Amino acid sequence: GGIIAAIFDLFTGTRLEALAPDIAWGFVNSFHYLAGKLEKREDGYARELGDLARAPEGSEIYARSLEEKQLQCQSVAEQRQAIECMRDYAAEMYRAQSGWPWSPAKGTRASSASSASQIAAVDFLRARQLEQRERHLPQGPIVVVTGPADWHDWQAIWSRLDAIHARLSHMTLVTTGQRRGVDQIAAAWAARTGVDVPVVRYGLYGTGRKTAFIRNRKILDLKPVEAVLCEGSGVQANLYQLLRQANVPIHALRRADQAADAVKFPRRVPPAAIEGGQHGDT
Structure with missing residues (x-):
């Protein structure tokens, strides 16, 4: 360390x-x-x-x-x-x-x-x-979190996930595996001290225009119990429709409702805080 x-x-x-x-x-x-x-x-x-x-x-x-x-x-x-x-x-x-x-x-x-x-x-x-x-293969109830790579309002996502986690402490988080935006924000939430939620990155496998839509159906096949969806492309809208038809509770976040100047994560934490187990949630 x-x-x-x-x-x-x-x-x-x-x-x-x-x-x-x-x-x-x-x-x-x-x-x-x-x-x-x-x-x-x-x-x-x-x-x-x-x-x-x-x-x-x-x-x-x-x-x-x-x-x-x-x-x-x-x-x-x-x-x-x-x-x-x-x-x-x-x-x-x-x-x-x-x-x-x-x-x-x-x-x-x-x-x-x-x-x-x-x-x-x-x-x-x-x-x-x-x-x-x-x-x-984590066994907890599936919670889906997806959205665009240019999403910046992490606090809105974290607040929804905190509320879900309070009800589903053994949840498993499923994202689409992007290294930026919503997926990265969700992964950062899961990595906080005291959360301890496994993250399944359900990326794209294969090529072609239909690949993303096929992935949406496979995510639906996981039988999620709840979802946090941030407004994005037509692929995101398709996932919203699939989950809604399956009666999955959805927390829909609009791009226009993002905080104008979302506070960024603290970039540095003293090493002693980690070693002593006292570092705070970011």
């Missing part, structure tokens, strides 16, 4: 100050890249472990091989978790310094023919699968 703060401090007051967020982003991304490599290695061990667990033998050699493979898989899983923890802390420091969030988871049946090692291996695989499902 101190390295991230040092990067910003190093370039403050120089012509390179505007580049500090990009350099710090790359530092955080290095942890993310390594975590991805470890996850792939973990998946490989898990497949091998699964193959062993599905072909049980009564020999001591088999039991030892199973235990060793499980230990390898668990060791890499712990390494991944540690690197992800470092990445998340560095990402929080990045958010504090730049003002924006950093962005880029049936029970075991035992029988007399099963050895203790095999049951433990199956249990481990099940626990790992559940962890991945929660990490990559």
